[in-house]
Amino acid sequence: MAGKDSEDTFTKFIPFETIPDYVSSCKLDGLQGIRLGVPRASFVNTTKPAAVSAFNAALEVLRSAGAEIVEDTNFSDYVDNIWTDDAKLIYALDFKTGLKRYLEHLEHNPNNIHNLDDLIRFTKNTPAEEWPKYDVGSWEFAASLPYEDNAVPEFAQAQARHLYHGTSGSITGAIERYNVDALITLTDYGNHPAGAGGLPVVSVPLGFAPEETPLKILPSGLAEDGPGFPFNIAFLGPAFSEERLLNYAYAFEQRTHARLARQPYKMPESDIV
Numbered sequence: 001m002a003g004k005d006s007e008d009t010f011t012k013f014i015p016f017e018t019i020p021d022y023v024s025s026c027k028l029d030g031l032q033g034i035r036l037g038v039p040r041a042s043f044v045n046t047t048k049p050a051a052v053s054a055f056n057a058a059l060e061v062l063r064s065a066g067a068e069i070v071e072d073t074n075f076s077d078y079v080d081n082i083w084t085d086d087a088k089l090i091y092a093l094d095f096k097t098g099l100k101r102y103l104e105h106l107e108h109n110p111n112n113i114h115n116l117d118d119l120i121r122f123t124k125n126t127p128a129e130e131w132p133k134y135d136v137g138s139w140e141f142a143a144s145l146p147y148e149d150n151a152v153p154e155f156a157q158a159q160a161r162h163l164y165h166g167t168s169g170s171i172t173g174a175i176e177r178y179n180v181d182a183l184i185t186l187t188d189y190g191n192h193p194a195g196a197g198g199l200p201v202v203s204v205p206l207g208f209a210p211e212e213t214p215l216k217i218l219p220s221g222l223a224e225d226g227p228g229f230p231f232n233i234a235f236l237g238p239a240f241s242e243e244r245l246l247n248y249a250y251a252f253e254q255r256t257h258a259r260l261a262r263q264p265y266k267m268p269e270s271d272i273v
Contacts, residue, residue: 002242010198013239020243030251032066036235037073037180039170043189051186051231054207054258058233061255062184067248073178075193077169084165086158087196092142093150100149116143133220166197172238182248183236190234200242202249203232205259228262 002019004011038059046052059069096116103114113119120139123129147154167173170193174183183190187203194201208228215226223229233252235245 015240022243022246025243025247026250027247028251028254029066030247031062034067034182034248035070035180036062036067036248037070037174037178037183039074039174039183039185040072041074042193043186046186046189048186048188048209048225048231050207050210050213051188054231055186055233058184058206058252058256062252065251065255070178070180073174073180073183075170076173076177077165084162086162088141089145089155089158090150090162092138092145093147093152093155095139096142096145096147097149097151162196163198166193166195166199169193171197171199171236175238181237182241182245185234185236187232187234190236194234194236197239199239200237200245202235202242202245204235204249204253204256206231206233206256207258208262230259230262 002022004014043052043055063069099116099119103109111122113122116139120136120143123136123139124131171183174180186206187201191201191203193199208230209225211227213225213227213229216224218224235249235252237245
């Protein structure tokens with residue numbers, strides 16, 4: 001999905017009128033002469049040594065493809081936890097505002113849900129929603145805020161700080177400071193600042209957790225980590241650099257095909273369009 005949308009304010013910042021042909025941009029020699037920065041401090045505390053080992057091996061693949069690897073292109077003001085107080089406020093008020101607008105435009109509202117409080121009440125009283133196995137804690141946090149929508153100074157201030165941590169304080173700041181074309185890191189540690197800055201990320205399979213990896217189960221019963229869990233490498237760039245990032249990622253994946261090292265547990269039984 002690409003292009004401008006009158007219903008999406010952020011798409012008005014797209015700097016080109018014609019959307020690039022992303023498929024044609026993918027070249028096998030796409031890494032030749034490219035400078036890739038490694039913000040290694042961003043994942044220094046990872047608890048996945050197998051992922052770090054695979055990442056280091058990937059650097060050699062990138063070098064053999066013609067890329068120059070620039071180590072320690074670290075973020076000047078990195079926040080390693082996406083759930084900062086600013087982030088919580090932003091996501092909560094955006095959700096609260098967007099939900100209200102959505103409900104107001106419904107032509108049919110059979111369950112008489114008009115606001116967040118109604119949604120929480122409906123979810124808790126509807127067995128099919130499986131509450132409290134799947135909790136509504138983030139909704140209750142949003143409902144508890146003393147603001148009805150995101151049109152308040154507190155939201156704007158939090159958004160400005162959050163944006164800084166995702167751009168000048170991390171990705172775009174490092175790209176400019178170290179004069180690199182893009183950054184590469186483990187996906188778990190790249191999607192946080194990219195999400196805060198509204199910047200593109202292309203994630204490529206890198207490997208799988210070894211069989212001796214302890215199984216970690218969340219309270220919901222879903223697994224968080226364990227044998228065979230995939231990990232990925234992320235290519236990060238400035239706003240609207242998708243065409244270049246896809247090219248780099250394609251050139252890398254054609255040399256690795258890491259996802260083929262393990263068969264899916266469940267395969268589709270019908271055609272997927």
